[in-house]
Amino acid sequence: MPVEVRLPTVLRSAAGGSSSVTAEGATIGEVLQNLIAAFPAMAGQVLTEDGTLHRFVNVYVNDDDVRYLEQLDTKVAEGDTVSILPAVAGG
Amino acid sequence: MAAAGEAAGAVPAAGGVPAAGGTAGGVAAAGGGGRASGGEPGLTISRDEWFAMVAHCLGAFPEEGCGLLGGHPDTGTVGTCYPTANAAASARVYTVDPRDHLRADRAAEARGESIMGVFHSHTHTDAYPSRTDIDQAPDPSWHYVLVSLRETQPVVRSYRIVAGEVTEEPVRVIEPLWVVEPAAG
Numbered sequence: 001m002p003v004e005v006r007l008p009t010v011l012r013s014a015a016g017g018s019s020s021v022t023a024e025g026a027t028i029g030e031v032l033q034n035l036i037a038a039f040p041a042m043a044g045q046v047l048t049e050d051g052t053l054h055r056f057v058n059v060y061v062n063d064d065d066v067r068y069l070e071q072l073d074t075k076v077a078e079g080d081t082v083s084i085l086p087a088v089a090g091g
Numbered sequence: 092m093a094a095a096g097e098a099a100g101a102v103p104a105a106g107g108v109p110a111a112g113g114t115a116g117g118v119a120a121a122g123g124g125g126r127a128s129g130g131e132p133g134l135t136i137s138r139d140e141w142f143a144m145v146a147h148c149l150g151a152f153p154e155e156g157c158g159l160l161g162g163h164p165d166t167g168t169v170g171t172c173y174p175t176a177n178a179a180a181s182a183r184v185y186t187v188d189p190r191d192h193l194r195a196d197r198a199a200e201a202r203g204e205s206i207m208g209v210f211h212s213h214t215h216t217d218a219y220p221s222r223t224d225i226d227q228a229p230d231p232s233w234h235y236v237l238v239s240l241r242e243t244q245p246v247v248r249s250y251r252i253v254a255g256e257v258t259e260e261p262v263r264v265i266e267p268l269w270v271v272e273p274a275a276g
Contacts, residue, residue, distance in 0.1 A: 009164075009205070010230040056229065058189040065189045085196060086230055088159070088187035088209050089179070091223030 001026070001078040005035055008057075008085050014041035023082075028059060029072030031082055046084065058085050133261035134208070134234050134249040136160075136169040141264050145245045147174035148212035148238045156238070157185040157211035159192065161199035164207040164232060167260075171202065172210070184223065185211045208234030208249075215241055218248040220257055228252035234260070 002022045007015055015021050023038065025031030029051075036042050048054050052072070059066045060083040066074045076082065136144075140160075148156035158174040175191035187209065199206050209229075213221070218239035220228075228235060231253040239246040251258045 008230070009232055056227070058192065060189075060193055063190075063193065065193075067189075083193060083196070085189070085192050087189070088157075088192060088229055089185060089223075090211060090227050091184045091221040 001076075003031060003076050003078065004081045005031065006081060006083040010086060011042055011045060011084065014045075015039045026075060027072065028061065028066050028074045028076060028082065031076060032059070032072070056087050058087050059083070060085070131261075132167065133263055134167050134169065134236065135263040135265060136172075137267050138264055139267055140169055140172040141247065143172040143174070144210050144236070145238055145247065147172075148210075148240060148245070151177060151212065152240055153182050153214055154180055155182060155185040155212050155214060157187050157209065159187065159195045159199075159206050160208040160210060160234065160236065161195065161202065161204040162207050164205060167207075167234065169207070170204045171199065173198065173206075177211075182214055207232070208236060210236035210238060212238040212240050217241065218246045220250055220252060225252055225255055225257060236262075 002024050004020055005023050006020050007018065012019055021035070021038070023031045023035045025034050032046055032053075036046060044054075046054055046057055046059075053059060053067070061069065061074055061076055061080055066072070144158065144160075147158055150156065155177055156174070157177050158172060160169045161171040161173060162169040173191070173195035175195065176188035178186040178188040192206075196206055211224075213219075216239065218237035220235055220237060224235065224237075231251075233252075235250045235252050237248050237250070239248075247262060249260050249262045251260055
């Protein structure tokens with residue numbers, strides 16, 4: 001089922017400038033894989049080569065960070081909003 | 092309130108607490124830039140938001156304080172400062188709390204603004220991006236504000252970080268503007 005995926009500014013150029021796109025998937029992992037299949041320029045920026053969530057991004061289902069849910073196995077349902085934001089950190 | 096002309100002599104050391112109409116942060120205060128406000132490169136922020144940013148960092152001391160800046164990326168104008176928790180809870184590193192980030196992102200959007208930068212404090216070093224700050228800079232379109240609390244008086248400077256290259260930019264601290272409408276009747 002399609003869900004809305006909101007993109008951070010740093011990923012929008014990879015999606016033709018869109019701030020929000022739709023992607024199919026029953027879990028966050030599937031949604032992100034389909035997102036990258038649709039916009040290959042995002043490869044390596046969202047998921048690592050091993051297929052895990054990149055540590056430089058945070059992914060949310062509605063209000064919740066998926067790292068505190070079931071990570072990439074977190075289920076999504078129609079009407080959910082997936083948000084991707086950069087992880088902001090430094091020294 | 093002092094007029095800008097009167098305050099000119101009271102502009103503090105570069106990067107320090109802004110006087111009315113002053114320019115803090117280096118280039119313009121040093122007389123080298125002569126930049127006027129509006130459309131020029133740099134960061135423009137009201138005194139209220141400047142103080143909110145510095146106050147949050149002082150409140151977080153001795154840990155590093157951090158937060159996000161919402162505003163208008165096309166003009167470099169900050170509309171709202173969003174203090175966030177430092178999820179690293181450390182005096183040496185910071186991590187913007189991810190849930191605070193999501194809340195700030197939504198609040199900015201509701202105001203017609205977007206997140207355009209991040210600020211954080213250095214408690215024992217200069218207001219200059221560390222190696223870690225440069226390596227982990229998340230977005231080349233952002234403004235990176237450093238608040239040094241090493242000296243008694245906080246020092247605030249702003250930078251652009253693009254492909255590992257750091258460029259300081261002027262910080263223009265402006266007064267909030269009041270408009271008093273004529274009394275009805």
